[in-house]
Amino acid sequence: GDSVTQTEGLVTLTKGLPVMLNCTYQTTYSPFLFWYVQHLNEAPKLLLKSSTDNKRTEHQGFYATLHKSSSSFHLQKSSVQLSDSALYFCALNSNNRIFFGDGTQLVVKP
Amino acid sequence: ETAVFQTPNYHVTQVGNEVSFNCKQTLGHDTMYWYKQDSKKLLKIMFSYNNKQLIVNETVPRRFSPQSSDKAHLNLRIKSVEPEDSAVYLCASRDRGNSDYTFGSGTRLLVI
Numbered sequence: 001g002d003s004v005t006q007t008e009g010l011v012t013l014t015k016g017l018p019v020m021l022n023c024t025y026q027t028t029y030s031p032f033l034f035w036y037v038q039h040l041n042e043a044p045k046l047l048l049k050s051s052t053d054n055k056r057t058e059h060q061g062f063y064a065t066l067h068k069s070s071s072s073f074h075l076q077k078s079s080v081q082l083s084d085s086a087l088y089f090c091a092l093n094s095n096n097r098i099f100f101g102d103g104t105q106l107v108v109k110p
Numbered sequence: 111e112t113a114v115f116q117t118p119n120y121h122v123t124q125v126g127n128e129v130s131f132n133c134k135q136t137l138g139h140d141t142m143y144w145y146k147q148d149s150k151k152l153l154k155i156m157f158s159y160n161n162k163q164l165i166v167n168e169t170v171p172r173r174f175s176p177q178s179s180d181k182a183h184l185n186l187r188i189k190s191v192e193p194e195d196s197a198v199y200l201c202a203s204r205d206r207g208n209s210d211y212t213f214g215s216g217t218r219l220l221v222i
Contacts, residue, residue, distance in 0.1 A: 043213035
């Protein structure tokens with residue numbers, strides 16, 4: 001069945017370092033992928049989305065590229081900030097149904 | 111302001127009580143959802159509803175029920191709360207096709 005896998009439950013980094021949060025998916029339909037960010041005690045908010053193969057999409061310093069060949073949509077940032085500490089969800093829209101990954105908690109230390 | 115609005119923000123209640131949470135969206139979206147976010151922060155869909163169809167996640171206990179007066183409102187009632195119902199309940203809405211969700215700020219429920 002359709003699913004999203006985020007392999008890291010927790011990622012801890014020092015400010016200024018690059019980060020990549022993994023996201024892979026499984027579907028037989030044409031995929032539409034999303035990244036949501038949830039700061040502490042706030043609602044999840046859309047960060048990025050894409051349905052175009054091999055095209056990089058960017059927002060607020062974060063970027064991701066949908067690779068249909070590897071069923072991946074990894075989230076990256078070249079230099080994390082303290083304010084990036086949050087919970088990040090990868091999500092798949094498949095045949096108009098949404099599937100969320102389990103989330104990756106990003107902790108950025110000074 | 112267009113958004114998804116939830117009330118209350120917090121609710122503390124005793125086991126066995128009935129609670130009701132409200133959700134309203136002013137985005138003109140045609141589908142609304144309730145999600146439960148547990149202590150592990152996992153997002154679990156409970157219900158999705160548009161003005162024609164209610165889809166229930168079969169794992170949701172029967173004490174939970176959605177209530178809708180129109181496509182802009184989707185409330186959640188819990189008939190007799192249990193300790194494991196303590197969680198954050200997130201309401202969301204979405205338009206057709208591949209558009210993303212807009213979430214409300216959530217209702218945090220504590221059952222004591």
